[in-house]
Amino acid sequence: ILGGYEARPHLRPYMASLQLDGQHVCGGFLIAEQWVLSAAHCTEGTNGKLFQVLLGAHSLTEPEPHKRLYRVRAQIAHPGSNIHNNRDDLLLLQLEEKAELNAHVKVLPFQREDRDVEADTLCEAAGWGTVTHSGRRPDKLQQVERPVISRELCNHRTRHDQTITEKMMCTDSRKKDTCKGDSGGPLVCNGVAEGVVTAGSRVCGNYKKPAIYTRIAPYATWIDGVMASAAG
Numbered sequence: 445i446l447g448g449y450e451a452r453p454h455l456r457p458y459m460a461s462l463q464l465d466g467q468h469v470c471g472g473f474l475i476a477e478q479w480v481l482s483a484a485h486c487t488e489g490t491n492g493k494l495f496q497v498l499l500g501a502h503s504l505t506e507p508e509p510h511k512r513l514y515r516v517r518a519q520i521a522h523p524g525s526n527i528h529n530n531r532d533d534l535l536l537l538q539l540e541e542k543a544e545l546n547a548h549v550k551v552l553p554f555q556r557e558d559r560d561v562e563a564d565t566l567c568e569a570a571g572w573g574t575v576t577h578s579g580r581r582p583d584k585l586q587q588v589e590r591p592v593i594s595r596e597l598c599n600h601r602t603r604h605d606q607t608i609t610e611k612m613m614c615t616d617s618r619k620k621d622t623c624k625g626d627s628g629g630p631l632v633c634n635g636v637a638e639g640v641v642t643a644g645s646r647v648c649g650n651y652k653k654p655a656i657y658t659r660i661a662p663y664a665t666w667i668d669g670v671m672a673s674a675a676g
């Protein structure tokens with residue numbers, strides 16, 4: 445997160461850190477007791493290795509009550525996701541067991557009504573992604589508030605030039621923005637997860653490249669289907 449600030453500890457008890465060999469790679473969030481939603485692009489370069497999921501954390505390194513690392517039973521990327529574009533950039537992770545819910549570990553509801561969030565709506569992104577252009581990584585969860593911009597503006601030829609589909613949304617990226625390692629985290633508007641951070645052009649903090657999110661509502665049926673079929 446560029447231009448943000450340290451989150452109030454455990455005020456975002458749904459936040460997950462997707463880790464490989466103890467290293468934060470991507471964000472994610474708890475959508476059900478045994479399921480975390482993140483971004484398919486997060487599996488790039490992981491060589492098919494399964495993530496471990498850190499829940500209940502504020503600091504990535506300090507011991508904290510209710511902080512716990514979960515093994516992953518399955519990672520299911522949306523069938524439409526691919527390395528060449530940002531379309532269908534969603535990843536479902538089934539935890540080895542149900543997460544123990546408490547004050548620091550909670551499920552975040554996601555939007556099921558497929559209607560665009562109005563432009564200028566203030567939403568929040570949070571993550572343990574880089575906090576400087578030189579790539580400094582924070583130990584504690586960061587957050588930033590960003591206004592939604594219209595798809596029309598985001599698709600302008602000087603911005604993302606007609607690549608933003610009706611299954612994506614954008615926020616202004618002037619100075620305050622998501623960045624490397626924030627992918628997979630939720631964009632929360634009025635307490636509901638409306639989008640999942642996708643890297644897009646990978647540019648951070650430049651108003652010419654607004655931040656892009658995969659809207660969740662269009663994928664509610666897919667998400668429910670995967671969770672139902674793997675249940676049991």
Ligand SMILES: NCc1cccc(Nc2n[nH]c3ncnc(Nc4cccc(O)c4)c23)c1
Nearest residue numbers: 577621622623624627642643646647648655
């Ligand atoms: N703001 C959109 C967004 C959301 C999520 C991730 C991203 N960026 C990135 N995702 N993956 C990356 N691998 C390498 N570099 C990256 N961005 C980068 C790194 C240093 C300085 C800088 O200005 C930008 C990214 C960008």
